Amino acid sequence: MRRFGQVDIRQLKTFIAIAELGTLAKAADAVGLTPSAVSQQIQALENEVQAELFDRSTRPMTLNNHGLQMLEAAHNLVRSADDVIDAISGKAITGTFTIGSVRSSALSLLPRAIVALKADYPDLKIKLHVANSDELLNDVVSGRLDSAMVAEHSGVPSALRWSPFINEPLFVIAPPSTPQMPATEMLSTLPYVRFNSRFRLAQLIDTEMAKSGIATTPIAEIDTMTAVVACVVHGLGASVAPYSALKESLGEVVSAPFGNPQVYRQIGLIERRTSTRTIVIDRLHQHLVSFSGEYGVAR
Incomplete structure (x- = not known):
């Protein structure tokens, strides 16, 4: 069992799933547990932090102030744990990584970053898809794309994270x-x-x-x-x-x-908050920052 202090990483992943999907049932499907097991994990997490994380008077229940504070910390802890485990195990990065982009002047940066990424992960197949911002956002949410390059956008769904790489x-x-x-x-x-x-x-x-x-x-x-x-x-x-x-x-x-x-103007990468390609997206972001020169924005 992976633990961070006294907090089980699986509890944090379940907590993230509820926060992003809105209901215990949807979260249970996402993490492969029963709704009852999901409820037990959240109760255990709240007992550990000694605070309620959800406003249960609303339907669906929503994060309260403690929950909002916990969400960002949970993302960071889960990412750190997964990255360390992958690095120690020497797990190879394989499969297909799909990246989207708007038709931006900054699109010239992306091919160079993809070439560098391919050198990092030679067993990884990379596919590039160019479309408009709305289509890219929908494709990342649905999982058809792992990530996409878009300009600062006021309509980014809560299930996605946007990280600028150039200002x-x-x-x-x-x-x-x-x-x-x-x-x-x-x-x-x-x-x-x-x-x-x-x-x-x-x-x-x-x-x-x-x-x-x-x-x-x-x-x-x-x-x-x-x-x-x-x-x-x-x-x-x-x-x-x-x-x-x-x-x-x-x-x-x-x-x-x-x-x-x-x-x-800022341009960045969007990804699902529950993405399984965090290591690859982080590396792509690093390359884009590098190729952006003095205007690069570290993640």
Whole structure:
């Protein structure tokens, strides 16, 4: 039996399952126990910590303040125990690891991280699927994907964990022949190449433009950031782009920070809180942080 202090790791896994799935019956199915055994485990856990962890006056029951504090600790303890056991046993990482991604300028980081991950786990098959954020969230929740790369998202279900790996700045960019001038002047005097998509980045840019009261003269609306940057490099007009889309072209454009203070956007990995691929996802996250350079965010 794995124990952490006087707490059984199995009790913590059962506690996590109830917190995420909402009912004893669903948790029992998830951990392979009867509802009665699940109830006994939770009672034993509450006796050990000397506090109730659930508000049982609601249906389904919900975590109380003690339970919310316990949940994050339980995740960390379970992850630590499983990682140590796998490391000591030398368990090989095999099977298929499925990773999803939005069509982001940061997508360029993912192939490099996957190659590095493949070197870490040569027996692991890796598959990449590109889709929109909502589809990726649903696929991770359902288990069709092990993890996915998405921008900061307000609609992440409680069953998922989102961990940022990059926090990158946005820049106003203009053609290389443009005289140096304030960012707001570039946007208001030059033709504007607008990034027009359903992704959060486009909403982030439009919101800051509206807040700053910048009046633009649109010349084009484009739904991929790579094409936006190419249009600016070739002289069509000015635009706004994140660092990951610019790092190969910074010497070919005039740039200035976007926003006052400068606007940043975060991208991270989502995973199920009960994922069995935590070791692989942690390693992938480490590689993404490394390839993000100075803007990487440690897990």
